[in-house]
Amino acid sequence: MLRKLLLLFLSVYAMAVTAQQLYFPDTAWQIKKPAELKMNKALLDSAVAMALNSENKVERDLRIANMKSYAREPGYKILGPMKLRGGPAGLVIKNGYIAAQWGDINRVDMTFSVTKSYLSSIAGLAVDNGLIKNVSDKVNQYVWDETFEGGHNSKITWVHLLTQSSDWSGNLFGLSDWADRPPKEGNIDDWKNRKLVEPGTVFEYNDVRVNLLAYSLLQVWRKPLPAVLKEKIMDPIGASATWRWYGYENSYVNMDGLMMQSVSGGGHHGGGIFINTLDHARLGLLFLRNGKWKTQQLLSEKWISEAQQSSVANKNYGYMWWLNTTQDWKGISPKVYYAAGYGGNYIVVDKEHDLVVVTRWMDDTKIAEVINLIIQSTAIK
Template identity: 60%
Template sequence: MKNTYFFLLVIIVQFTNAQDYYFPERNESWQPISPVEASIDSNKLDAVIAFAKANEYSGSRDLRIAILEGFKSEPFHEIQGPTKKRGGPAGMILKNGKLVTQWGDTKRVDMTFSVTKSFLSTVAGLAVDQGLIANVDDKVQSYVWDDTFAGRHNSQITWSQLLQQNSAWQGTLFGGQDWADRPPREGGIDDWKYAKPATPGTVMEYNDVRVNVLAYSLLQVWRQPLPQVLKEHVMDRIGASTTWRWYGYKDAWVDVDGLQMKSVTGGGHSGAGMFINTEDMARFGMLFLKNGKWNDQQLISSEWIDAAITPSQPNVNYGFMWWLNQKGPRHWNGVGEDVFYAAGFGGNFIVVDRKNDLVVVTRWLEPSKIGVFMKNLIDAF
């Protein structure tokens, strides 16, 4: 009898815990939770939101101007894809999938820049889950039909190295040259252009051309536009709105099976990338909070998510296009080391804190302030 009672108690507890999480249907308002129910000090929470509003990204709200100013040190840099004037600070804080608070216009669609990389990484994860990519340590040359990965250097590059941004791929894609993207602060063009490349897998270099090579390679694997893949396998299934868009550069058309398809970008470095609202970003964060599961459906394997948030060898703060709050150069003091996040130019963040069952989305927060913002939020519990 005692064992039966214990068994029933376990079932009741598990059922109750499952019900604690809220997964809104498409076009459904987020279920609110009060600060008291969320165990948050309401005065401290108000101060956190005031901090976000008071520390708006200092760049121009005309993102075309902000992009050109932000990357003016790059030779030959130009806008090649769509841009959009942005809104003001906005954000959401979810506890167990329930809305603790929000600020700004959460339905406004804005550029997200390198937050796009975490969506791109997820498309790679779906390819692994479905067996289109057998192993992330496979050489990409085996999957891409043309000479993108030809030569002694590029032929050694693996999927994991592209995902961790340590591939050191060399070449030109859609007019973008790898050596001209985020060049070193010292030396001239010849020094950058003819420098000996790092051995693949040994040095992380944040480089959008190489990220776009990953997107191009995944297009070859899926043989359908990546926004369509993401929509079908993730965004529709988590109830995202119909307003998000994923763009590529104006000349990034590729012939696949006789059809013209746009190869999308992994950011907005030269325009393009993911245009999305705050609420859809929060849904995406919830999927990762729950280890790839939305309600009772496993959309992304937990094995992939574990791999995506495993530190890379060259950079302890970076996994498969997710930033990790490990002890390292980008560590946020006072915030758990198991926290991981997507980050984009201009202060766009999706932060996942499993320990506290939190998903936090902030938009247009001065990027240098995100660590303080998160510490203050955690202190509010």
């Protein structure tokens, strides 16, 4: 017994010492000059200039942008809140400190599919808290209704939903899976009636199925997912009071006698997480620090590691985090991973260089070049 207590004390002490050695921001985030962080100012300035001068071409009125982007989808409609977007903004976090910033980092904007990485964290919390015993479990063991009935849908596991490889077939909140990003060529009826593939074998980006994951996690948590995120992650990491997470006007479900909104995993039909750049950076720093914030382990190291492992269906996709496994971002380590959303929204995590980079509304074709410049700026010995 004494030995166990001693080991526990040493473990807690080691965590405390490690936390003291690492900087975590309080309400006000400390800023350091590049030289103080052993960064090349000229290269860092070049990266910032490129990000500022490479604004994404999507319309400032995101309703118009969505209607144009998804015009081919049968019956496309906007069901959740949207807002006009701001201009390019971003942060470079080095060793936990702000090394560079540009644009309005306090502005709350839509973040589209970056929301998926937040949703993945809700699943991680469910695993860490024993609400989901194993991500390889079939989801119909947790969701009792007809959502996962049938020969195909009954095979779907949490892993399949997290890796966007379920090929779930059905209709959720008035949206059919087959209507989301149909092929550019061919007859829509052929696509609608296609033969379904085995769950886990084919990656397909599909927001209806991501919303299905959110709906399924609501059944597990039995309380609104934004409340879970706020209590378990956003408040402990010191996020502002300005972020919001929305679903659709018709995505309310009865949970234990209370009507709760099932949130969306992106802004494809509106909704998703609306958030500022600083709060994004806090989530990125949490992942950079393996799920630990100061002395609290908010997400298990095991989950952080699993979330960035290549999935069977797509080597460059983990649990709703994008990976650089095949080095599509040329010259950048395959260990770098990131959250990505429509319009050039990114949270990039580079543990090797102790970096978090957040960009808003940047040209997607420039992101790798910007990250490369930032990494090169850390080469001072």
